[in-house]
Amino acid sequence: MGMDLVFKALADPSRRKLLDRLRARNGQTLSELGSGLDMTRQAVAKHLALLEAANLIATRKRGREKLHYLNPVPIQGIYERWIGKFERNRLRALSDLKKALEQGDD
Amino acid sequence: MGMDLVFKALADPSRRKLLDRLRARNGQTLSELGSGLDMTRQAVAKHLALLEAANLIATRKRGREKLHYLNPVPIQGIYERWIGKFERNRLRALSDLKKALEQGDD
DNA sequence: TTGACAAGCAACTATATGGTTGCCTATTAT
DNA sequence: ATAATAGGCAACCATATAGTTGCTTGTCAA
Structure with a gap:
């Protein structure tokens, strides 16, 4: 709620x-x-x-x-809801790589 | 977009x-x-x-x-948008504590 | 091969939501 | 005091969106 x-x-x-x-x-x-x-x-x-x-x-x-x-606390909540403890390292690595290659979109 | x-x-x-x-x-x-x-x-x-x-x-x-x-990739994106690299440890600690005390809401 | 099951497509309705205009209140500075 | 500045309140409008009903298409099994 x-x-x-x-x-x-x-x-x-x-x-x-x-x-x-x-x-x-x-x-x-x-x-x-x-x-x-x-x-x-x-x-x-x-x-x-x-x-x-x-x-x-x-x-x-x-x-x-x-x-x-x-x-920033509620944002943290979103993150933890759908991303398991053991996925986090993998996803962070992916994201770092992406940022290194591209250079920020949105 | x-x-x-x-x-x-x-x-x-x-x-x-x-x-x-x-x-x-x-x-x-x-x-x-x-x-x-x-x-x-x-x-x-x-x-x-x-x-x-x-x-x-x-x-x-x-x-x-x-x-x-x-x-889960887009969720990761949200997280990184508003939570700086150096806030993450602090927020994770807070969140772990909260979960230990309460026991999951929403 | 025909019936049953899983999903796709389309029109329609009601409500939620983003934005506006117009006016009012509170604090600061001259 | 009084004018300018910062913000609050409320009514109104247009559109976006969640949900429905009704019908069609595709795949599997008897």
């Missing part, structure tokens, strides 16, 4: 982009996160609310600003 | 359950996967089609049956 919120939250590309931005720089405000994103501030606020409900981000108020922080 | 399909596919609880079933026993047919799932066979077929499009499962035809196999 908590996990359902996590997956729903990750299903949207705009929300994933917001997470990426937070990963690049933690503790940004709503306006900062939304700047340049071809979407109204209200839309961004909704996305951040979902991410917060899913526990993928934590927030803290500072004056009139609201700061947002990435929480 | 390929990753978008993966996240969309994982967003639905029925599809996650199908993945869980495949993780429990690999190589099941459509009917086997759907049995007991309070949903028509056609609905299951649609879900499996999405999972296959997302490359989360691979399929093989055997006579009139279609066998389904779990592919």
